Amino acid sequence: MRSIIPVLTVIAVIIGLWYLAVVPMNIKEALTQAERAGATVTPPSARDRRDAGAFGLVMQNSFAIGATFNQDRPRLPAPHQVMAELWDTTVDKRITSKRSLVYHSWITLSATLLGFAIGTGLGILLAVGIVHSRVMDLSVMPWAIVSQTIPIIAIAPMIIVVLYSIGVQGLLPKAVISAYLSFFPVVVGMVKGLRSPDAMQLDLLRTYSATKTQGFFKLRLPASMPYLFASLKIGIAASLVGAIVGELPTGAQSGLGARMLTGSYYGQTIQIWSALFAAAIVAAALVGFIGLVQKMMLRRMGAGA
Amino acid sequence: MIVTAQLCLVWALGWGANVALSRSGHRIARLLVPMIFGLTLLILWQIAVRGFDIPGVILPAPTDIAARFSTSLPILWADLVQTFFKGALSGYVIGCVAAFLTAILVDRSGFLQRGLLPVGNFIAALPIVGTAPILVMWFGFDWESKAAVVVVMVFFPVLINTVAGLQETTAMQRDLMQTYSASYLQTLIKLRLPAAMPFIFNGLKISTTLALVGAIVAEFFGSPTVGMGFRISTSVGQLALDMVWAEIVVAALAGSAFYGVIAAIEKGVTFWHPSQRK
Numbered sequence: 001m002r003s004i005i006p007v008l009t010v011i012a013v014i015i016g017l018w019y020l021a022v023v024p025m026n027i028k029e030a031l032t033q034a035e036r037a038g039a040t041v042t043p044p045s046a047r048d049r050r051d052a053g054a055f056g057l058v059m060q061n062s063f064a065i066g067a068t069f070n071q072d073r074p075r076l077p078a079p080h081q082v083m084a085e086l087w088d089t090t091v092d093k094r095i096t097s098k099r100s101l102v103y104h105s106w107i108t109l110s111a112t113l114l115g116f117a118i119g120t121g122l123g124i125l126l127a128v129g130i131v132h133s134r135v136m137d138l139s140v141m142p143w144a145i146v147s148q149t150i151p152i153i154a155i156a157p158m159i160i161v162v163l164y165s166i167g168v169q170g171l172l173p174k175a176v177i178s179a180y181l182s183f184f185p186v187v188v189g190m191v192k193g194l195r196s197p198d199a200m201q202l203d204l205l206r207t208y209s210a211t212k213t214q215g216f217f218k219l220r221l222p223a224s225m226p227y228l229f230a231s232l233k234i235g236i237a238a239s240l241v242g243a244i245v246g247e248l249p250t251g252a253q254s255g256l257g258a259r260m261l262t263g264s265y266y267g268q269t270i271q272i273w274s275a276l277f278a279a280a281i282v283a284a285a286l287v288g289f290i291g292l293v294q295k296m297m298l299r300r301m302g303a304g305a
Numbered sequence: 306m307i308v309t310a311q312l313c314l315v316w317a318l319g320w321g322a323n324v325a326l327s328r329s330g331h332r333i334a335r336l337l338v339p340m341i342f343g344l345t346l347l348i349l350w351q352i353a354v355r356g357f358d359i360p361g362v363i364l365p366a367p368t369d370i371a372a373r374f375s376t377s378l379p380i381l382w383a384d385l386v387q388t389f390f391k392g393a394l395s396g397y398v399i400g401c402v403a404a405f406l407t408a409i410l411v412d413r414s415g416f417l418q419r420g421l422l423p424v425g426n427f428i429a430a431l432p433i434v435g436t437a438p439i440l441v442m443w444f445g446f447d448w449e450s451k452a453a454v455v456v457v458m459v460f461f462p463v464l465i466n467t468v469a470g471l472q473e474t475t476a477m478q479r480d481l482m483q484t485y486s487a488s489y490l491q492t493l494i495k496l497r498l499p500a501a502m503p504f505i506f507n508g509l510k511i512s513t514t515l516a517l518v519g520a521i522v523a524e525f526f527g528s529p530t531v532g533m534g535f536r537i538s539t540s541v542g543q544l545a546l547d548m549v550w551a552e553i554v555v556a557a558l559a560g561s562a563f564y565g566v567i568a569a570i571e572k573g574v575t576f577w578h579p580s581q582r583k
Contacts, residue, residue, distance in 0.1 A: 002419065003419040003420065003423060005420075006416050006417070006418075006419040006420030006421075007419070007420050007423050007424060008420075009416075009420050010417070010420035010421050010424050011424065014424075075442070075443065134327045134328075135320070135323050135324050135327045135338070137327075138323065138326075138327045138334060138335065138338035138339065139323050139338050139339055139341070139342030140339075140342065141339075142339040143339060143342070143343065146561055148514065149513065149514055149560050149561045149563075149564035149565075150514070150556065150557040150560040150561065151514060151517040151518045151521055151556050151560050153518050153521070153522060154518075154521050154533065154534070154537055154552070154553055154556045155549075155553055157525075157537055157538050157541045157549075158537070158541055158546060158549050158550075158553075161541045161542075161544070162362075162363055162364070162546070165362060165363060165544075166363060233430070237430050237431075237432070240432055241432045241434055244432055244434070244435060245434065245522055245525075248522075248525045248526075256435075260435060260438050261438070261526070263438065264438035264439075264441065264442060264526055264527070267442075269439065269442070272438050272439055273439070275435070276435045276436065276439070279431070279432045279435050280431045280432070280435075283430055283431050283432055284427065284430070284431070287430050
């Protein structure tokens, strides 16, 4: 609770800086429009203005500052423009409409969730295998670790096109990329977690003459939960990035990535920013949801707080 | 049928060798087993592609990729220079230095720390690659915009880790510095920065991958006719998948080399830390 005021202050400062940045970023377009509307602009020729510094222009033409906040295609939209667009495309549109961000978010979210489920499931299975088999540990684990240093996302376009050419399209190719991105963090974290019980605890179970299965379900699996949730949070954020990037190369019609791409083709900056914010909200909701499940689960398992 | 038998045979050979090696518990097994495993997979891939006549537009054989790799070295090198050295590396350096300086400034004020850390943690979890189209629009198609994406991507992980690391010292250690009447700067340089190094390097290592990802993905939104992301997206369009794979090999090599260099520097700087002791 102590940190609410500082956090709010920081957010307020960020929004303030954003508003300040809007003026110099948009001043040139604002002046061009003002000139067309018949106002006198201080360096009158467009060429002089193009070469002039943004701050100098702001000082000389302070009348145009108000206009920089209300452009149709600003270089940097003001926060209230982005919020208005967000409101307009989520609340005011029917959610089945192609112009609704809820619709696009759902397309991306469904691919993310499907991929995340596949990736996590396979990751946990592989981790169990690695912990129980020394051969698998030695042969697979180094590759799993190395793969975290590689920009895996580079293969996203290829996966999309190859799956498309063998007839798989729609949700699944994006989900495959999401699964791939969430797979390795889960493997690495889960292996660490399943190995976290110390020798003393393992010995105790042996004195109880517990079988390997019992040891797994009563000690290793519960002990791995904090590690698992830490990597699930990384994994789901990676999944979302995967789904968004997966929408870029085919020029997909729907989804948050497609909104960003069409926005950048047509110079619709407000559309890009609102898609970016929608992606941020989805990511925050997903990570927050996993945090919530973690809290509930750890409480049921008897962990304090 | 024969192909399937071959596949099973190769797998049995490779896996059998690994089982034997890992049972022996020899030290060299740690190095040999993953090598054999990787090699087995490559051979399986080769046999499967050749045996089942999988067309090159779906999955090229490893030998095709190697051939393409060796014949187009100049292109691959030019792409690597454009994307890695110009885009990713310059952005990485700028972003890390900026984050480090910000962290030291933030560290002086408890208020800023409490405010900035949750916000930074939140932003670090967001899909920041999404800023790529905006930054490409601002900074143009060349490497400057890629560097800008990389700066935004690496800034927050490094910031959070550095701030967390600067809080690592115990009250006892700080008291000792105080009894020596050490100034703020002396405490920072002799005690707190060294203590923060494991955390800082953790952030730096996470950021190596992010830097490459940012530089490559930003090229999907617009680039000059050179660069790894550009090559991947256009080669996919031409169904020249061997080129795509060659480019992925380059990305993998560059990524692990980058990580390896940072890890090696870490080893030198944090030689005193328990995790580095043998």
